[in-house]
Amino acid sequence: QGLTVLIRASQYGHLATTAILVEKGASVYASDSSGRTPLMWCFRFGHVRMASLFLEHGARANQVDMDGQTPLMWALKRGHLDAAPVLFQFGAEVDAVDHEGRSLLMWACQQGELLTAQMLL
Incomplete structure (x- = not known):
């Protein structure tokens, strides 16, 4: 699966451990076998x-995994609306589309996620 120690720490929400790993040089760019980075994984589990x-250590706000999902997609599809301002501050693109040609706004409308749709407009 290609899970690094940093990815595992981000999955389990170990902020102090994550900070030490990054400080000691763990790569924030490293991805698992599906192209998912520590940034994406922290959103999957709500961290x-x-x-x-x-x-702040260089993770890319618009990095895509093998499905074309961005960190913003990972966050908002899992209900973590509080992640959006942070990602926007680092240049996350609202209009990004996945490999099936779906934008977050399309997804939000299809799922009836009104708050998410309003945030994206």
């Missing part, structure tokens, strides 16, 4: 506070 740490 939004970690996002700033990764972004």
Whole structure:
């Protein structure tokens, strides 16, 4: 699966461990076999506070995984609306589309996620 120690720490929400790993040189760019980075994984499990740490150390706000999903897609599709301002600050693109040609706004409308749709407009 290609899971690094940093990815595991981001999955489990170990902020202090994550900070030490990044400080000691762990790559925020490393991805698993599906192209998912530590930034994406922290959003999957709702560890939004970690996002700033990764972004401040160079994680790409518009990196895509093998499905074309961006960190913003990972966050908002899992209900972590509080992640959006942080990602926008680091240049996350609202209009990005996945490999099936779907934008976040399309997804939000299809799913009836009104708050998410409003945020994206």
